[in-house]
Amino acid sequence: MIENKNYSIAIIGLGYVGLPLAVEFAKKHKVTGFDINTSRVDKLNSGHDDTLEVSDENLKAVLNQNENKGLKLTDKAQDISSCNVYIVTVPTPVDKNNRPILTPLIKASETIGKVLKQGDIVIYESTVYPGVTEDECVPVLEKTSGLKFNQDFYCGYSPERINPGDKQHTVANILKVTSGSTPEIGEEINNLYASIITAGTHLAPTIKVAEAAKVIENAQRDINIAFVNELAKIFNKLDIDTHAVLEAAATKWNFLPFKPGLVGGHCIGVDPFYLAQKAQEVGYHPEIILAGRRLNDSMGEYVATEVLKLMVKNDITIKDAKVLMLGITFKENCPDIRNTKAIDVYKALKGFNMDVDVYDPWADQEEVKEEYNISTIQKLGTNYDAIVHVVSHKEFLDLDLKKLKSNKGIVYDVKGNLAIDLIDKRL
Template sequence: MSHKIAIIGLGYVGLPLAVEFAKKYKVVGFDINKDRVDELKGGHDHTLEVSDEDLSKVLNSEGSKGLDLTFDVNGIKNSNVFIVTVPTPVDRNNRPILTPLIKASETVGKILKPNDIVIYESTVYPGVTEDECVPVLERHSGLTFNKDFFCGYSPERINPGDKKHTVANIKKVTSGSTQEIGKIVDNLYKSIITAGTHLAPTLKVAEASKVIENAQRDVNIAFVNELAIIFNKLGIDTHDVLEAAATKWNFLYFKPGLVGGHCIGVDPFYLAQKAQEVGYHSEIILAGRRLNDSMGEYVATEILKLMVLSDIPVKKAKVLMLGITFKENCPDIRNTKAIDVYKSLGQYGMLVDVYDPWADFNEVKNEYGIDMISNPSSDYDVIVHVVAHKEYEELDFDSIKKTNGVVYDVKGSLPKEVANKRL
């Protein structure tokens, strides 16, 4: 089978995958966002997941490999492998939103041909591919699943901002709707993934393997966050405790902090929702989510206590918040829990400046209504180190805070002599 690949969705997941495949295959990248397509055609990726140099190499390729970009569905109708990489968020009640996945399936279904393969990479609960997506593909194509067309599931493992663990360097789980298709899907990914692949026996196994990855990490961080709350009450530095405990070979070294982003802060709800559908109420998974979701307000309360102990008036206190993205050295602000800290401090009447050299000013303004500052001023009563961007390592904290000003280190990565307290 000669692979003609279409990538549906050109975000944090789809674009790096498209670029990697385009080094060996002819690939068409499709996105409904015309501005995004135009940006990429111009040779720049604002998510910074793909460098301008790497993007230009595949855009300028000719012949049997290279990347074409389009927002017109007609541009992908000649493909025979469709890889769907659209977001799978939750609503305000933390219920899974499958709309982007369904819409993408409708788009593919309308151009689906006999023997085509549709591979999903979006994080879902077990059964979504066969129970939710396949019926849409069948309805819009008029074709029969596992007779006329086939499916695969290969969960994305992108870590935004991570230049070490890139697409090709992360082992890939693969699966197919039949044993034969599983081998085809596995060989396709194996051709670009240098770290190798793992062929799961079924689509549901592959779906489940992905959703528990982030749920497991979420629970582990929730445990450490709970420890931080306990140790703070005992007057013990949590990070000192963790460093001591980590000397044991089998200790899992997780650090306390805010848990947001589009994966860890969302995916556990997908598994919990499916568990509820089959009659089981999740205890540990949802407890971990509740605790992690409460950490923004907890941090704000700890800052308030620190201010009171330091005789700093709370109302109209001048605060500098370092970071608004969901993680360090990454421009992604989706589901960032830094906003919880910002809102909680504002409720106490504090005046908060947000400084983040990685975040896009317009995106932050549109999403959260915050006008960020270009550079910190001076005389801050409080500096809150929320996100450990590398640029903050060069900041002279003494020069931008008042003599009696305090520094609260959420990330626990500042030198001890700089931070008055850390989570």
């Protein structure tokens, strides 16, 4: 328990989740944001967030601390030694075989363990399978610190619900699930978050319940999208417009309004594998969860094949065909390229020996080059044999596609957001 509720908070990891959380806490508490990426810290200290999750105005407003509140950003672990609440917001990816990688969590726990003191609280926000906090992270904290769990220090889990690029559902506006390693610590953690979360909080009875609640949120969404993706494949064979079907079905009050598309990013395309891994460890082979993942992971190649068929139908020569791919980020109006499934479309089109230009005004050109070895174009060409609308950035809705394509050129709309008279087909 923190004496006199005099909180000094350390946020470990300053990415899409950690930075907005640090800024929100810094409005009312003393906060130190820590990240091992020195260039990231330097850029943030200059007052700019490359992820665009926090505006320059809001970031500069909290930078620097006084006695009671404000934000200090650092890449030096010793700078968090005086804190008494540690919140971990590092990524939890999967490997090439879709097995959870807990290394960032373990490393963060080791960093905290070196400065952990009597009475401190460690809260994890990273998405994990049930049991990771107490079974994987706590032993690292105990070993590194020499302290005893629930005697000398305490833990909690409060899953992040950040939606990158969403300026409506921000940290304070999303109801927060909280939990603690004892009932008393649960209440204290809940009250701490309640001090900044205007949407309210929900105190879960245990850490494992909170972990499980988070991991099924994205698994549920993944399965729902997989269902409509399968519908799109079926209706395509029946020559029926899937979006028209969904629009008609949505007139019923309890129909869920999901649309077909590519499912990537660091959450929906990853989190179901965490739950599946834990299920397999306890002897259950999940069928629906993994089937949904397989179907959604197949959509990039499916889109490319549909584009190929349209081109053949229009008597367009496939080899060296000039193709424009609109978008490379994992979602619209967001610079995040992590685990983007747009890359699957690109690779499949290139596999058909097409010449593919990738245009994305939101993506960082150097980051795309480093991550995927693709040189994005900064200026649109003309006379494209095919235009594939992959990501629905707002800038794409105003493009004059007719001027960009050749006479026989086709337009394929993955997102289903373009005017029907501008396209040849949509997913």
